[in-house]
Amino acid sequence: MEALNGETERLKKEVCLAVRQLFERGLIFPHGGNVSARLPGSSEYWITSNVYKGWIQPQDLVKMNLKGEVLEAREGVKPSIEYPMHQAVYERREDVNAVVHSHSPVTTGLTLAGVELQPITAEAGLLLKKVKTVPFAPPGSQVLAEKAAKQAEGGTLALLLQGHGVVGLGRNVLEAVGVVETLEGLALTQFFAMLAAGRVPTIPVEALKDLEGVE
Numbered sequence: 001m002e003a004l005n006g007e008t009e010r011l012k013k014e015v016c017l018a019v020r021q022l023f024e025r026g027l028i029f030p031h032g033g034n035v036s037a038r039l040p041g042s043s044e045y046w047i048t049s050n051v052y053k054g055w056i057q058p059q060d061l062v063k064m065n066l067k068g069e070v071l072e073a074r075e076g077v078k079p080s081i082e083y084p085m086h087q088a089v090y091e092r093r094e095d096v097n098a099v100v101h102s103h104s105p106v107t108t109g110l111t112l113a114g115v116e117l118q119p120i121t122a123e124a125g126l127l128l129k130k131v132k133t134v135p136f137a138p139p140g141s142q143v144l145a146e147k148a149a150k151q152a153e154g155g156t157l158a159l160l161l162q163g164h165g166v167v168g169l170g171r172n173v174l175e176a177v178g179v180v181e182t183l184e185g186l187a188l189t190q191f192f193a194m195l196a197a198g199r200v201p202t203i204p205v206e207a208l209k210d211l212e213g214v215e
């Protein structure tokens, strides 16, 4: 039990570190973005709340189960309105233990403009195979949760929420954060290439075949 408590505390600290890092990088905002994580195999998860994200601490997280019930929260603290989306993903993906929802400006801007991310680097070529777009649905709605979870099926690593933001999925917090940060870097590089060249140059498709299986 003590070991489990240690694991839970570590998990909560990781969530807070991720939130503060994404906040400082301008990928999540006081009213945009949320992070959750669970211990592998658990049907309970910890999610960010209505507390200011730049200063978030482990005691500001809310513990929930997959029925949408709050199991632990300090007084006055409510779970993120996006908990239905996190819950729906956990229900459908046993391998996912962390969900990072950001409002990454460049990735979201390109998605909103209808510009598809392209294989501009080998890294992009591999990652984009596991990225899916989710048509617009109101934030916090059950409709968004269902649409997102459906697209998260299979081996999806990231969702581009049209007119909203990005969702990174991972076996742990670091993986999910990494997906969101990598996508924003790629989106920024593609945007610069578009500005400079007026089009999106891509790497040769044949080169990507040699990279199959490389993670």
Ligand SMILES: [Zn+2]
Residues within 6 Å of the ligand: 032, 033, 082, 101, 102, 103, 139, 164, 165
């Ligand atoms: Zn959002």
